[in-house]
Amino acid sequence: xxxxxxxxxxxxxxxxxxxxxxxxxxxxxxxxxxxxxxxxxxxxxxxxxxxxxxxxxxxxxxxxxxxxxxxxxxxxxxxxxxxxxxxxxxxxxxxxxxxxxxxxxxxxxxxxxxxxxxxxxxxxxxxxxxxxxxxxxxxxxxxxxxxxxxxxxxxxxxxxxxxxxxxxxxxxxxxxxxxxxxxxxxxxxxxxxxxxxxxxxxxxxxxxxxxxxxxxxxxxxxxxxxxxxxxxxxxxxxxxxxxxxxxxxxxxxxxxxxxxxxxxxxxxxxxxxxxxxxxxxxxxxxxxxxxxxxxxxxxxxxxxxxxxxxxxxxxxxxxxxxxxxxxxxxxxxxxxxxxxxxxxxxxxxxxxxxxxxxxxxxxxxxxxxxxxxxxxxxxxxxxxx
Numbered sequence: 001x002x003x004x005x006x007x008x009x010x011x012x013x014x015x016x017x018x019x020x021x022x023x024x025x026x027x028x029x030x031x032x033x034x035x036x037x038x039x040x041x042x043x044x045x046x047x048x049x050x051x052x053x054x055x056x057x058x059x060x061x062x063x064x065x066x067x068x069x070x071x072x073x074x075x076x077x078x079x080x081x082x083x084x085x086x087x088x089x090x091x092x093x094x095x096x097x098x099x100x101x102x103x104x105x106x107x108x109x110x111x112x113x114x115x116x117x118x119x120x121x122x123x124x125x126x127x128x129x130x131x132x133x134x135x136x137x138x139x140x141x142x143x144x145x146x147x148x149x150x151x152x153x154x155x156x157x158x159x160x161x162x163x164x165x166x167x168x169x170x171x172x173x174x175x176x177x178x179x180x181x182x183x184x185x186x187x188x189x190x191x192x193x194x195x196x197x198x199x200x201x202x203x204x205x206x207x208x209x210x211x212x213x214x215x216x217x218x219x220x221x222x223x224x225x226x227x228x229x230x231x232x233x234x235x236x237x238x239x240x241x242x243x244x245x246x247x248x249x250x251x252x253x254x255x256x257x258x259x260x261x262x263x264x265x266x267x268x269x270x271x272x273x274x275x276x277x278x279x280x281x282x283x284x285x286x287x288x289x290x291x292x293x294x295x296x297x298x299x300x301x302x303x304x305x306x307x308x309x310x311x312x313x314x315x316x317x318x319x320x321x322x323x324x325x326x327x328x329x330x331x332x333x334x335x336x337x338x339x340x341x342x343x344x345x346x347x348x349x350x351x352x353x354x355x356x357x358x359x360x361x362x363x364x365x366x367x368x369x370x371x372x373x374x375x376x377x378x379x380x381x382x383x384x385x
Contacts, residue, residue: 002110003130005065005172009103010134012072012162012169014226014247015141016079016096017041019159020089021230022152022240023079027086031231031359038227041093045101046337052105053333061106065173068102071095073166080159092159103169105333112320124313124320125261132258132309136251139244146240152230153240202331208322210379214278215315215335216342217373218308221285224346224366225250225304231359232288242294249298250305257309264310274314274377281307282370289360289367311373318380 024033052064075095082088111127141161142153203209226247233243257264264273284304288297319335346366 001172001175002107002127005103005169006107006127006130007134007137008165008169008172009068009072009100009107010131011138012076012165013096013100014135014138014251015158016076016138016162017093017226018139018142018230018243018247019153019155020079020093021227022234023083023089023155024086025231025234026152027084027089029086031228031235031362033086034227034231035362037090037093038223040090041097042223043097044094045097046341048098049101049105049333049337050330051333052102052336053109053330056105056109056333057330061110062173064102065106066170068099068104068106069166069170069173071099071102072169073099073163075099076159076163076166080156080163083155083159099166101333101336103173105336106173108316108320112316124316125258128261128309128313128316129255129258132251132254135254136248139247139251142240142244142247151234151240202324202334205322205324207379208319208331210376211315211318211322212335212338213376214274214311214373214380215319216338217346217369217376218278218281218311218315219339220342220346221281221366221370222308222312224362225285225288225301228359228362229288229301232363235359238294238297242298245298246301249302250308253302253305254309257306258313261310261313265314270314271378271380274311274380275374277307277310277314278370278374278377280304281311282367282374285367285370286364289363311377314380 020037021034024037025031056064075092075098078088078095079092082092107127111123141158144153144157146152147154203212229243229246232238233240233246268276281304284300284307287300288304292300315335319331322331346369
């Protein structure tokens, strides 16, 4: 049930967000507005993330996942019926962000409950492999033929399919269980009640802020590519099918790295692997800004996907490992909040870069931030506790 839920959530996100970017461009707005839309996606979850984590710790995963499914469905319907208005597109992006944070805090809390017994790297690697599968399925909707005389994929049918998928996430959420990590036979024991930790004390735990920094910068880079690759393709006259190929190559490469994550971590060590992955993802992202053939862009997207695919589950396991008893949902929500801070700040900087040098400047600036992530990753423990 968790796997079905994770696939549908990611498929919705990776289908409708590029479609929203295309819709903004088709309305005649420039790449600066893509930064505004990215911030609209990131800001509401930033405000809700900590509340979501507290709720999961208190009442379990299912209520938040149901709320997330309703928000995802609402975002898709809004995009479907109000596709010709910029304000509606921005509102749909914001509602989509709300759905993502409620859904993913619940998912990651449930996974962390199992990972505590079965190994952080391997378990989060399998979970993020499943999410990559959804990320590969979603962009296939961009292959729907555009309307007569248009260059972009049609938003309305894509949003309609996503609305149906949203109803699927609602069904999966309702059948998930009140508190998945405590259900009989899950292989884990309920966490003992713990004192309420203020967020600032959790962030002050040794290694925590650096884990949050790596996580935020990596996810922000993924978010920037999802929002700006349509702008890159649109500006260079690249057909949407090639954009689908880039996003698909990235997703497949992510799956390959994640399904082998436990083995890679044992061979290279968690610290060296994470630092190298951050550095390689930075170089690949900067390479996407170059005027190279489209086949090379697909290859660079795959390299970036493989490297970024290593970093995400590593930071999930790192953060969950640092969490005191009874605060797992809260700490994972702090991770998502940190991600949203990066997704708000970096697009703002990217918007300035877009105004000065277009989408290529955005990719270079974002790639440079991953150099900071490589430095911060030096704090990760060599092995799991």
